[in-house]
Amino acid sequence: MTNKSPADEMLQIDLCSGQVRVMLCETTATVQKCADIHETTPVCTAALGRLMTGTLMLGIMMKGENESVTVQIKGDGPIGSLTAVADHGDVRACADFPHIEIPLREDGKLDVGGAVGHRGRMSVIKDLGMKKQYIGQSELVSGEIAMDFANYFTVSEQQPSLVALGVLVSGEAVLKAGGLLIQPLPGCPDEIIDQLELRSPMFADISREMTFAPIEQLCEDWFRGMNPRILERTPLRYRCTCSRERMEKALISLGRKDLQSLIDEDQGAELVCHFCRSKYHFTTEELAGLIR
Numbered sequence: 001m002t003n004k005s006p007a008d009e010m011l012q013i014d015l016c017s018g019q020v021r022v023m024l025c026e027t028t029a030t031v032q033k034c035a036d037i038h039e040t041t042p043v044c045t046a047a048l049g050r051l052m053t054g055t056l057m058l059g060i061m062m063k064g065e066n067e068s069v070t071v072q073i074k075g076d077g078p079i080g081s082l083t084a085v086a087d088h089g090d091v092r093a094c095a096d097f098p099h100i101e102i103p104l105r106e107d108g109k110l111d112v113g114g115a116v117g118h119r120g121r122m123s124v125i126k127d128l129g130m131k132k133q134y135i136g137q138s139e140l141v142s143g144e145i146a147m148d149f150a151n152y153f154t155v156s157e158q159q160p161s162l163v164a165l166g167v168l169v170s171g172e173a174v175l176k177a178g179g180l181l182i183q184p185l186p187g188c189p190d191e192i193i194d195q196l197e198l199r200s201p202m203f204a205d206i207s208r209e210m211t212f213a214p215i216e217q218l219c220e221d222w223f224r225g226m227n228p229r230i231l232e233r234t235p236l237r238y239r240c241t242c243s244r245e246r247m248e249k250a251l252i253s254l255g256r257k258d259l260q261s262l263i264d265e266d267q268g269a270e271l272v273c274h275f276c277r278s279k280y281h282f283t284t285e286e287l288a289g290l291i292r
């Protein structure tokens, strides 16, 4: 009886003949996959989901083929540090402590800011290929993640931005997840910016709005009269890039002494990928091969 929910997707939209750039996405299946892999508690699902959704927006902005972006949040909350890596529409993420639980906020919502912490740093590392990197850093403003992304865009990229990120969770199920980014481009008239600010309460609870209508419909409703045009659509998914070869490189980087002690004391090694929990086993013979 139920329709299978549509696949995750990022819409790139312009408003008012190119004076405003908008990104609007659904990430429900992506966040569910992350929750399944890491067996997250609801508040950690929400934190990782918001982080992945924001990181995907940055990932979609990177145009070069071998470019990727990593966003790391290190706050003073119990979840520890959070990392997400987006490679265009592919994303993966992990947290130091994905099983922590904390009480709901007074308004009954998940306390993402309490889990992440209200003080700390957000780092954005853009890998431009050919060993070129751009690193931007900003202070956390709330730990709720959407405001932290908005602050990053404004402070580090000098691009004023409105960001909404939402994950609606019920136990282990991700009901809806998604996000919205609005960026008025240079020269955008004040009347348009005022209009967008006036409408911002409509976007505030984005994951709940998404339970009522697909994102194309929300785009029509929210930006009525502003001539919204969908310029590009990109499928989104949770995907890890680990491989046995990459794990071998990680082992080799340990150096001869540590590899030898793995052979002598541990009779082999088992490496677990932080992002997808895949296990890679290396026998002592294989480790000896790496030393050579």
Ligand SMILES: [Zn+2]
Pocket: 240, 241, 242, 243, 273, 274, 275, 276, 277, 278
């Ligand atoms: Zn992996």
